[in-house]
Amino acid sequence: xxxxxxxxxxxxxVARHWVARLASREMSEDELREFRSWHGASIRNxxxxxxxxxxxxxxxxxxxxFQRSIAADxxxxxxxxxxxxxxxxxxxxxxxxxxxxxxxxxxxxxxxATHLGEVRTIDLRDGSQAWLNSGTALxxxxxxxxxxxxxxxxxxxxxxxxxxxxxxxVAAGGVEVTARGTAFSVARGAGGDVSLKVTEGxxxxxxxxxxxxxxxxxxxxxxAAGERRPEMHSFREAxxxxxxxxxxxxxxxxxxxxxxxINRYRRGHVLFWAAPEQKHVGAIxxxxxxxxxxxxxATSQGHSVLHLTPWLAIVR
Amino acid sequence: xxxxxxxxxxxPGEDDRLDEAYVRSHGDLVRFLSGRLHCLATARDVAxxxxxxxxxxxxxxxxxxxxxxxxxxxxxxxxxxxxRRHAEILAEAAxxxxxxxxxxxxxxxxxxxxxxxVSRVIERLPPRCREVFxxxxxxxxxxxxxxxxxxxxxxxxxxxxRRALAALGEGREK
Numbered sequence: 321x322x323x324x325x326x327x328x329x330x331x332x333x334v335a336r337h338w339v340a341r342l343a344s345r346e347m348s349e350d351e352l353r354e355f356r357s358w359h360g361a362s363i364r365n366x367x368x369x370x371x372x373x374x375x376x377x378x379x380x381x382x383x384x385x386f387q388r389s390i391a392a393d394x395x396x397x398x399x400x401x402x403x404x405x406x407x408x409x410x411x412x413x414x415x416x417x418x419x420x421x422x423x424x425x426x427x428x429x430x431x432x433a434t435h436l437g438e439v440r441t442i443d444l445r446d447g448s449q450a451w452l453n454s455g456t457a458l459x460x461x462x463x464x465x466x467x468x469x470x471x472x473x474x475x476x477x478x479x480x481x482x483x484x485x486x487x488x489x490v491a492a493g494g495v496e497v498t499a500r501g502t503a504f505s506v507a508r509g510a511g512g513d514v515s516l517k518v519t520e521g522x523x524x525x526x527x528x529x530x531x532x533x534x535x536x537x538x539x540x541x542x543x544a545a546g547e548r549r550p551e552m553h554s555f556r557e558a559x560x561x562x563x564x565x566x567x568x569x570x571x572x573x574x575x576x577x578x579x580x581x582i583n584r585y586r587r588g589h590v591l592f593w594a595a596p597e598q599k600h601v602g603a604i605x606x607x608x609x610x611x612x613x614x615x616x617x618a619t620s621q622g623h624s625v626l627h628l629t630p631w632l633a634i635v636r
Numbered sequence: 637x638x639x640x641x642x643x644x645x646x647x648p649g650e651d652d653r654l655d656e657a658y659v660r661s662h663g664d665l666v667r668f669l670s671g672r673l674h675c676l677a678t679a680r681d682v683a684x685x686x687x688x689x690x691x692x693x694x695x696x697x698x699x700x701x702x703x704x705x706x707x708x709x710x711x712x713x714x715x716x717x718x719x720r721r722h723a724e725i726l727a728e729a730a731x732x733x734x735x736x737x738x739x740x741x742x743x744x745x746x747x748x749x750x751x752x753x754v755s756r757v758i759e760r761l762p763p764r765c766r767e768v769f770x771x772x773x774x775x776x777x778x779x780x781x782x783x784x785x786x787x788x789x790x791x792x793x794x795x796x797x798r799r800a801l802a803a804l805g806e807g808r809e810k
Contacts, residue, residue, distance in 0.1 A: 336805070340797045342729040345778035352725055355732075370736075375805050377735045377744045379773060385755045386770040393763040 331368035334358070339372045388491060391529035392466060430457035430472050437585050437607055439566050447481040448488065453563045454585045454607070477561055495543050496526040514543040519557050525550075566607040572600045575621050579614065579635070586610050588631035597621060651691060657700035658687045665708055672712045682711050757803050768793055769800035 338355050341347055347355075359366050434440050434452045442450045444460065446467055452458070456474025460467075464486070469478070471492045480488045480499045488499040495514040516525065517540040525533050525541065533550070535541055540553045540560075559569040568585065570578045578601055579590040585607055599621065605613035611633070615625045618635050626634045658665075662683065670679035686708035690697070697703045735744045746754060758766065768786065771777045772793075777785070779793045786793075 332805075333802075336798055336801050339733065339801060340794055342732050343772055343797065344794065345726060345729070345776070346780060347725055347729055349721065349725060352728060372801070372805070373733060374735055374739060374744045376733060376773075376801070378746050378750075379754070379804065381746060381751065382754055382758060383770075383774045385758045386766060386774065389759050389761075389766055390763075390770060393766070 331362075331364050332372065335365070335368040335372040338369060339376050343376070384494065387494070387529045388496070391496060391526055392468070392489075431459045433457040434474065436587050437610075439563060439607070446483065446486070446488075449479040451477040451479075451564050453477075475563070477564060493545075494528050498524045498526065513545050516541045516543075517555050517557075517560055519561070562604070563607075568605045568607065568610070568613075570605070570617075571602045573602075574598050575601055575617060575623070575635070578603070578617055582610050582614055588629075588633065590614065591632070591634045593634050593636040594623070654687075654691055654697065654700045654704070657704055658690075661701050661704065665704060668705065669708055669712055672709070673715060678715065682708060682715060686711055754804055757806070761800060761803060764788075765796045765800050768796035772797055 338358065341351065341355065359369055432440075432442055432450070432452060434454060434456045436455050438452075438454055440452045442452065444450055444467075446462065448467070450458070450469070453475035456476055457472040458474075458476055459470040459472060461470060462468065467483070467486055467488045469476075469488070469490045471490060476490075478488070478490065478499075490497045490499075492514050495516075497516060516523070516535060518535045518537050520537050522534050522536050524531050525535060527543070533541070538554060540555045542551045542553060544551070559571060562569045568581060570581060573581065575597070576592065579592075582605070583590060601617050601621065603613060603617055611627065614633065618625045623635050626636060628634060665683045665686070666676070666679045669682050670676050673679050673682065686704055689711070690700070690704050690707050693703075693707075761769070764786070768782055771782045771785070772779070779790050779797075782788075782793045783790045
């Protein structure tokens with residue numbers, strides 16, 4: 321016997337009905353039987369079902385989009401409770417720095433992007449400013465309800481104009497930082513790690529749509545990918561955000577780590593011929609003379625650097 | 637026959653004997669059931685149900701305590717069968733929703749353009765619709781659980797799931 325629904329609408333619509341029913345987690349035995357007979361009744365039915373089912377599966381990657389949208393809804397409704405007024409209008413700016421995984425084609429689609437070694441300051445249309453570190457891409461999604469900035473890759477520091485009725489939100493992966501008329505920095509590194517540094521006032525951090533903590537000036541928080549617990553740390557603004565002045569401050573790192581940091585600002589690779597010592601090095605390098613800086617660091621450790629091409633240096 | 641608490645001692649009748657047996661052996665009955673059902677809350681429910689069944693049985697009961705335990709054991713076994721069946725149905729539904737192993741990766745993942753389009757659709761969905769779909773698709777909540785959490789009807793839940801599916805599928809490349 322034909323299912324009564326097969327007379328209604330097209331097969332795709334019926335298939336969608338069955339996907340919803342199968343996902344409802346409360347199908348009865350009779351209903352399941354009904355579904356099986358509809359599915360087996362014609363190739364048209366089973367093809368339509370396969371398409372809708374594959375669509376259901378393909379949505380797996382959109383979880384983050386849902387979470388961000390839902391979080392935005394929640395913020396909008398929470399705003400009514402006037403969380404903001406309690407903080408006063410004294411603090412006028414916020415600063416955010418965010419580092420993301422390198423994703424080679426992201427930059428081409430972004431609203432703003434910088435090349436390797438480039439540092440740029442951008443005036444955002446609400447009067448806030450963004451400093452983009454080397455190899456950074458970000459998208460703006462401003463609405464009446466909020467000023468949303470999506471950091472696609474790299475690192476950025478924001479100076480946010482105070483406008484509590486329209487929160488300034490920086491999203492980096494699953495982490496969202498909402499400025500409460502403050503100054504702060506967020507960073508997301510290799511492997512999906514996100515690191516936040518607050519330089520002024522207070523920010524609210526949300527993870528997967530749920531506000532989880534307040535972070536204050538002088539405090540830093542690292543969110544390791546796949547790790548539930550964030551880790552607190554302190555930082556020196558002059559060092560951590562020196563890139564705004566096109567400077568790289570290296571302190572208490574090994575030569576290998578120093579080379580990795582330097583490589584964020586230049587095109588090319590550094591290969592280690594001999595395993596370098598685990599001794600710590602320190603230096604302040606300017607972006608325009610990174611190669612020389614690398615040479616000096618290596619020499620101080622008893623190595624020499626061979627620049628084979630502008631893109632390949634070998635530390636011997 | 638002793639009275640319970642401050643209640644006046646009732647005339648011993650069929651009902652009273654059952655009531656007394658229930659009150660006296662309630663703890664034992666719940667423990668007995670929780671061993672079979674592996675859940676204290678369910679055990680309490682079933683104990684109460686056994687008592688109601690027994691009091692509606694309308695037959696002469698020789699040994700009310702034994703009768704209660706027998707009724708309870710039957711109910712527990714029915715429950716377990718129903719639970720097993722429910723688990724089987726859930727497993728089959730999950731099976732149907734999974735792409736077949738031979739499906740090509742392109743048919744079950746979004747291309748970059750599709751992802752951008754779907755993201756825009758998600759952002760434009762009505763908030764309620766978005767939340768309902770999210771809870772069902774990603775949190776794995778049942779329609780009744782969602783209905784309860786959001787304070788809406790089950791019909792409204794299903795309508796929103798279908799609506800989201802239709803919107804997300806629009807304009808797809810086929």
